[in-house]
Amino acid sequence: MANGIGWRVTSSPGISLHGQHRINGSVLFDADLCLPGGMWTCLLGKSGVGKSTILRLILGLQTGGNFHGTIAATDRVPLDGRISYMAQSDLLLPWLTVLQNTVIGAKLRGEVADTVRAKELLHRVGLTDHIDKTPTALSGGMRQRAALARTLMEDRPVVFLDEPFSALDASTRADMQELATEVLVGKTILLVTHDPSEAARIGDQILVMSPEGVQHWPAPGNTIPRDLNEPSVIDCQTRLLEHLRGHQA
Numbered sequence: 001m002a003n004g005i006g007w008r009v010t011s012s013p014g015i016s017l018h019g020q021h022r023i024n025g026s027v028l029f030d031a032d033l034c035l036p037g038g039m040w041t042c043l044l045g046k047s048g049v050g051k052s053t054i055l056r057l058i059l060g061l062q063t064g065g066n067f068h069g070t071i072a073a074t075d076r077v078p079l080d081g082r083i084s085y086m087a088q089s090d091l092l093l094p095w096l097t098v099l100q101n102t103v104i105g106a107k108l109r110g111e112v113a114d115t116v117r118a119k120e121l122l123h124r125v126g127l128t129d130h131i132d133k134t135p136t137a138l139s140g141g142m143r144q145r146a147a148l149a150r151t152l153m154e155d156r157p158v159v160f161l162d163e164p165f166s167a168l169d170a171s172t173r174a175d176m177q178e179l180a181t182e183v184l185v186g187k188t189i190l191l192v193t194h195d196p197s198e199a200a201r202i203g204d205q206i207l208v209m210s211p212e213g214v215q216h217w218p219a220p221g222n223t224i225p226r227d228l229n230e231p232s233v234i235d236c237q238t239r240l241l242e243h244l245r246g247h248q249a
Helices: 051-059 098-102 104-108 115-124 140-153 170-183 196-202 231-248
Strands: 015-023 026-035 040-044 066-073 083-086 158-162 188-192 205-210 213-217
Touching (some): 026 205, 026 213, 051 083, 098 104, 098 115, 104 140, 115 140, 140 170, 170 196
Parallel strands (some): 040 188, 040 205
């Protein structure tokens, strides 16, 4: 089975994380969360609460602290090599062109790069006229779209996105949300965001993180990506923003 760009829809595991993370002896968070397989989970919370740390813990990266707990996939298979990750910084290699950056994963693995797919994705993110440019010739929003294309090139069952649309204007952000939900259908997604409207639009599951733990927030019931003008989406966005503002006050 494949979506519009020709990606396989892979069997995607759920992921659970239970435990406490400390930095210099102080508790950053005590979390209990589950990411349902094949669904979009949006994680919100104020800056510094540990949202990006959650991603790094599951990825097995350094966090500057100590975690005591468990991280597991529902299929009991190690997660190594099964996650693609888009960080807050675009991490584009400055000496490579946009096209070369997009296929860098295959190159590093010693595989033949699928430049046809790469060019199609770059067309979908609006960078067809810039594929031979280096990152220094791009705007911040263009760099972020190039990083998104690179992430979407990776055919992994689990995808972590850390503020992937933050540098984009509202119209382009909506377009990229729609592209991501199309290409990543069937994947297990964890999206870290500060945008309640984004969570209301593309979150199958919405989680709000605080030092006290992780709270489940009711998501609208219709299929993602949702119409932002739908009353249920507007209501979710409004109540979520009010909650976040009150929690941070």
